[in-house]
Amino acid sequence: MPSGLVALLDDVSVIARAASASLDDVGAGVAKAGSKAAGVVIDDAAVTPGYVTGFTPDRELPIIxxxxxxxxxxKLLILLPLALLLSALLPSAIIPILMLGGCYLSFEGAEKVIEKLGGQKHGETLEDPIEDAVSFENARVSGAIRTDLILSAEIMAIALSQVEDTTLLTxxxxxxxxxxxxxxxxxxxxxxxxKMDDVxxxxxQKTGAAAQATGRFLLRAMPVxxxxxxxxxxxxxxxxxxxxILHGLEELGLPQPAHVAHGIEHALAGIGGPLGGALGWLGYATVSALAGLALGTVIAVLAHMAGALRGKPH
Structure with missing residues (x-):
């Protein structure tokens, strides 16, 4: 599974099973799984602030x-009906659809790396003069929602796998x-x-020394x-x-790339002692990121070439 979502697998399993047993048990399932939910929170919470950073404080919460x-x-109007429909009529299509989402995330990540390295930027950025603040904000929101769609699809697929033997209503x-x-x-x-910088x-601005010291620390720390x-x-x-992509290839009968990633994960876990779990996770995450970067770079190059052939900037 994607390393950033490994903890989420158990989390969603607990919630989904609790919901399938009884609605009254959902709260208990969430409480038991709360610590494991950090996996998806870290992924989404790391991605989303980038779409909000740079706007005036009064626009931050409305954008979020x-x-x-x-x-x-x-999740509720697109992925939920689609997941139920696919699980009933075409369950074999779920993996290829998720892999398309993986290609999109890899492409977006690779584009950002290319931009950081001085490559061509795609779309208007905060470094450019903003000619239309409203349309720029809408574009940033749309980008965040598109990225969320892919991560949400992975969440819903994991949840579906835990309740696929239950009734449609459940x-x-x-x-x-x-x-x-x-x-x-x-x-x-x-x-x-x-909003931590506003805090x-x-x-x-308080009169207490401790409050002022804490405030100054937050103001210095939050930009970093x-x-x-x-x-x-x-x-x-x-x-x-x-x-x-690695997991999808494994499910579709091409397990070698995933086996390499898992082999590195297990090797690092074996030599890491007390830190073995963290080192193993880092190893799998690194291999996954390199695979995503390679695939995303290829897609980005092809997209730029296609844009040039059409005579339009990417």
Whole structure:
């Protein structure tokens, strides 16, 4: 599975099974799985602030709310019906569809790496003069919702695999519960991260020395944290996208790339002692990210070539 979503597998399993047993048990399932939900929160929370950073403070929460609503639409109005339909009529199509999403995430991540290395930028960025603030904001929100669609598809697929032997109604309730709970957790965390500098400014204006010191620390730290999250978000796109591709190839009868990744994971885990689990995860994540970067670079080059042939900038 994509390394950034490994912890999520157990999390979604617990929630989905709880929902399939009884709606009353959903809360208990969420409480038991709360610590494991960090996997998807880290991935989404790392990616999403990049779409919000740079806007005026009064637009940050409205933008996050727009993305949250888009995420719920993705899960409840698009992915939920599609997952139920595919599970009933064409379950073999789920893996190829997820792999298409993995290609998109790899492409987005590779484009960001190319931009960081001084390559051509695609689309208007915060470094450029913003001619139409409203359309620019809408474009950023749309980009975040597209990325969320791919991550949400992976979440829903994992959840579906845990309740596929239940009734259609139970599957629908379980998937809806997972979608709402994960969305609330992810974008609640994003809102806290994005507004932490405002908290720092508020504390810095207090009269108490401790509050002022804490406020100044937050004001100094948050730009660094947001910049770091931007880099982590790019890596998350690559390791999740690459991991989806590796897992999909394995499911479709080409297991060698995934076996290489798992072999590195197990080797590092074996020599890492107390840190073996973390080293193993890092090894698999690195291989997944490199696979995503390679695939995404190829797609980006082809996309730029296609744009040049059409006489249009990518």
């Amino acid at each position: 709310w727009k993305i949250t609503k888009g995420s719920l639409r993705n 599957r629908a309730v379980a998937l809806a519960a997972v979608g709402v709970l994960i969305t609330a957790g992810v974008y609640g965390a994003v809102a806290l991260i994005v 720092g400014l508020h504390l810095a 944290v947001l910049q770091l999250l931007g880099s982590v978000g790019t890596l998350a796109m690559l390791w999740v996208g690459g991991g989806i």
